Amino acid sequence: xxxxxxxxxxxxxxxxxxxxxxxxxxxxxxxxxxxxxxxxxxxxxxxxxxxxxxxxxxxxxxxxxxxxxxxxxxxxxxxxxxxxxxxxxxxxxxxxxxxxxxxxxxxxxxxxxxxxxxxxxxxxxxxxxxxxxxxxxxxxxxxxxxxxxxxxxxxxxxxxxxxxxxxxxxxxxxxxxxxxxxxxxxxxxxxxxxxxxxxxxxxxxxxxxxxxxxxxxxxxxxxxxxxxxxxxxxxxxxxxxxxxxxxxxxxxxxxxxxxxxxxxxxxxxxxxxxxxxxxxxxxxxxxxxxxxxxxxxxxxxxxxxxxxxxxxxxxxxxxxxxxxxxxxxxxxxxxxxxxxxxxxxxxxxxxxxxxxxxxxxxxxxxxxxxxxxxxxxxxxxxxxxxxxxxxxxxxxxxxxxxxxxxxxxxxxxxxxxxxxxxxxxxxxxxxxxxxxxxxxxxxxxxxxxxxxxxxxxxxxxxxxxxxxxxxxxxxxxxxxxxxxxxxxxxxxxxxxxxxxxxxxxxxxxxxxxxxxxxxxxxxxxxxxxxxxxxxxxxxxxxxxxxxxxxx
Amino acid sequence: xxxxxxxxxxxxxxxxxxxxxxxxxxxxxxxxxxxxxxxxxxxxxxxxxxxxxxxxxxxxxxxxxxxxxxxxxxxxxxxxxxxxxxxxxxxxxxxxxxxxxxxxxxxxxxxxxxxxxxxxxxxxxxxxxxxxxxxxxxxxxxxxxxxxxxxxxxxxxxxxxxxxxxxxxxxxxxxxxxxxxxxxxxxxxxxx
Numbered sequence: 001x002x003x004x005x006x007x008x009x010x011x012x013x014x015x016x017x018x019x020x021x022x023x024x025x026x027x028x029x030x031x032x033x034x035x036x037x038x039x040x041x042x043x044x045x046x047x048x049x050x051x052x053x054x055x056x057x058x059x060x061x062x063x064x065x066x067x068x069x070x071x072x073x074x075x076x077x078x079x080x081x082x083x084x085x086x087x088x089x090x091x092x093x094x095x096x097x098x099x100x101x102x103x104x105x106x107x108x109x110x111x112x113x114x115x116x117x118x119x120x121x122x123x124x125x126x127x128x129x130x131x132x133x134x135x136x137x138x139x140x141x142x143x144x145x146x147x148x149x150x151x152x153x154x155x156x157x158x159x160x161x162x163x164x165x166x167x168x169x170x171x172x173x174x175x176x177x178x179x180x181x182x183x184x185x186x187x188x189x190x191x192x193x194x195x196x197x198x199x200x201x202x203x204x205x206x207x208x209x210x211x212x213x214x215x216x217x218x219x220x221x222x223x224x225x226x227x228x229x230x231x232x233x234x235x236x237x238x239x240x241x242x243x244x245x246x247x248x249x250x251x252x253x254x255x256x257x258x259x260x261x262x263x264x265x266x267x268x269x270x271x272x273x274x275x276x277x278x279x280x281x282x283x284x285x286x287x288x289x290x291x292x293x294x295x296x297x298x299x300x301x302x303x304x305x306x307x308x309x310x311x312x313x314x315x316x317x318x319x320x321x322x323x324x325x326x327x328x329x330x331x332x333x334x335x336x337x338x339x340x341x342x343x344x345x346x347x348x349x350x351x352x353x354x355x356x357x358x359x360x361x362x363x364x365x366x367x368x369x370x371x372x373x374x375x376x377x378x379x380x381x382x383x384x385x386x387x388x389x390x391x392x393x394x395x396x397x398x399x400x401x402x403x404x405x406x407x408x409x410x411x412x413x414x415x416x417x418x419x420x421x422x423x424x425x426x427x428x429x430x431x432x433x434x435x436x437x438x439x440x441x442x443x444x445x446x447x448x449x450x451x452x453x454x455x456x457x458x459x460x461x462x463x464x465x466x467x468x469x470x471x472x473x474x475x476x477x478x479x480x481x482x483x484x485x486x487x488x489x490x491x492x493x494x495x496x497x498x499x500x501x502x503x504x505x506x507x508x509x510x511x512x513x514x515x516x517x518x519x520x521x522x523x524x525x526x527x528x529x530x531x532x533x534x535x536x537x538x539x540x541x542x543x544x545x546x547x548x549x550x551x
Numbered sequence: 552x553x554x555x556x557x558x559x560x561x562x563x564x565x566x567x568x569x570x571x572x573x574x575x576x577x578x579x580x581x582x583x584x585x586x587x588x589x590x591x592x593x594x595x596x597x598x599x600x601x602x603x604x605x606x607x608x609x610x611x612x613x614x615x616x617x618x619x620x621x622x623x624x625x626x627x628x629x630x631x632x633x634x635x636x637x638x639x640x641x642x643x644x645x646x647x648x649x650x651x652x653x654x655x656x657x658x659x660x661x662x663x664x665x666x667x668x669x670x671x672x673x674x675x676x677x678x679x680x681x682x683x684x685x686x687x688x689x690x691x692x693x694x695x696x697x698x699x700x701x702x703x704x705x706x707x708x709x710x711x712x713x714x715x716x717x718x719x720x721x722x723x724x725x726x727x728x729x730x731x732x733x734x735x736x737x738x739x740x741x742x743x
Contacts, residue, residue, distance in 0.1 A: 050712040396728060
């Protein structure tokens with residue numbers, strides 16, 4: 001295909017964009033799918049902890065790279081720091097075909113009905129823009145189901161009485177528990193909790209022409225060399241390409257939306273793989289570039305008709321930046337528990353996701369992904385030496401005798417926690433970079449303290465000789481679970497898009513990533529982003545087939 | 552309206568040139584990662600010989616030899632030397648300044664190089680760096696703590712990270728922790 005006009009441009013080949021590209025292209029629409037990164041070679045960073053997508057001290061294995069990308073973080077005192085993608089404060093999301101779905105831990109959670117009705121469930125919260133979604137769990141249920149079957153989830157929800165109602169079972173049986181999960185299962189049941197296997201976007205049996213998982217320790221943060229982990233890169237994107245209607249342009253960086261004299265968005269300006277400035281026109285533009293890069297693109301698209309950026313007439317683009325504060329506890333045991341059955345995380349409880357006394361929302365608790373050797377050097381009881389003989393002896397003695405129970409707390413959205421574009425700092429292509437500012441809501445720490453105390457209780461019941469809590473919830477939010485910056489809603493004054501992800505101010509521009517999340521649940525968000533991809537994609541194709549050209 | 556990109560090739564080149572120093576260094580770092588697994592043969596990427604031996608002694612303090620080899624034998628100094636010419640180029644100035652300050656301070660206090668101090672004196676010196684209690688014009692405003700943290704975290708990375716980056720020679724830390732290099736379940740059970 002040449003750069004002729006197409007029906008739709010999709011920006012970002014990740015969890016949301018990959019699904020939208022498949023939906024549109026398999027329904028006869030011509031699509032160009034833009035990805036700033038490239039296909040990931042599965043053998044490039046096989047077991048290299050220091051250069052993975054989880055521990056990034058020598059760089060992000062799957063991008064973005066430190067040479068071309070920058071961000072600015074606004075500190076509490078108003079000063080700013082320029083940060084590199086391999087630094088935590090950058091809040092990176094992988095830059096490759098499939099994005100985070102290549103290297104994630106692959107937990108496949110459905111949000112609960114309450115997660116879409118947080119304000120109705122808990123009332124208003126001072127200092128927070130807590131709100132209901134304009135769509136319900138019932139609206140999205142079939143989209144979750146499609147994600148589970150088309151992309152592939154292994155699980156069994158029968159042991160979770162708090163789980164969302166579902167019409168169909170999972171397409172694959174659950175993963176078996178590893179040794180630590182078996183130990184935790186007994187302990188959880190003894191104290192009246194309801195453990196169950198974590199639903200995973202990984203093949204427990206051969207599925208969709210890909211093999212079953214062999215349970216390596218290097219999984220979370222790594223591409224799967226067996227191709228047993230399911231992402232958009234090995235499911236919906238290949239389907240989109242096979243339709244003959246979708247062209248994937250890798251190593252292409254979209255800089256700005258094109259606008260005509262009437263204010264209509266007509267396509268995108270982008271840089272191709274050789275750094276040349278190019279354009280691509282389309283009838284419909286779908287932005288799925290992550291909760292940091294999607295608002296950046298909108299805010300960088302200023303024109304006479306959109307003086308504050310596209311969709312930003314009411315100054316809501318980039319607001320309510322949220323993620324997940326991770327919180328939990330560690331336990332040390334007298335016997336070896338580590339059995340090297342990857343990826344480590346296998347068991348969870350949803351007992352504390354909602355309706356906890358004095359807490360708004362909550363979160364799941366699960367055993368943690370395998371702590372690889374360098375990551376484990378940071379896991380020590382409070383007051384322990386951080387180096388020297390004792391530190392080394394601990395590494396040797398407790399690597400196989402430590403268990404971590406941890407979970408993501410549902411954060412309260414904060415209006416001034418936000419993504420802007422920096423007035424001076426630009427990236428390799430000359431595009432103004434993301435500037436992050438704000439802090440989490442004070443109530444997030446309360447949720448974290450609550451959940452950490454429960455995690456410690458479980459570890460004590462399991463017989464740990466020593467336990468300690470690691471309580472999160474302070475500072476700037478974001479991270480790889482970033483969300484909320486182009487909130488969907490019924491009221492254009494207090495949201496960026498309508499219930500179908502269409503930007504209120506522009507009839508033909510849609511958002512299809514976690515930017516849409518009004519709230520982010522107490523769950524890893526990948527499956528919800530995929531479900532929203534189906535939700536937005538179904539709407540666009542349905543309207544298109546009825547002759548709507550979004551004018 | 553003009554539908555051509557507002558970002559011209561010329562502007563792009565001008566912007567690229569502004570950050571050319573960063574880019575060219577980054578490229579050389581990638582080359583090192585691809586072509587160089589470890590040195591240990593006297594060819595340094597960043598350190599001079601004095602710096603290299605000082606870093607070896609520090610790494611040995613961070614991960615001391617016990618029943619298992621320590622930071623020196625695991626090649627931690629090689630790891631740091633390689634990374635400073637690659638992903639850690641942004642720490643070059645800190646290392647040059649910090650290592651020189653350590654050398655000067657040891658000469659002032661003990662009239663001997665750090666690596667020639669008794670073991671416990673070395674430990675005490677590093678502890679003072681960690682806590683920021685060295686008083687000297689070389690250690691202003693939190694620099695000692697910050698530099699010590701670089702030394703500490705980089706040493707641990709060199710010892711516990713993948714051998715492909717120049718440290719963890721002979722997979723010594725993986726062996727110490729009972730983690731065979733082949734990591735598919737079942738394969739590391741035979742003979743256990």
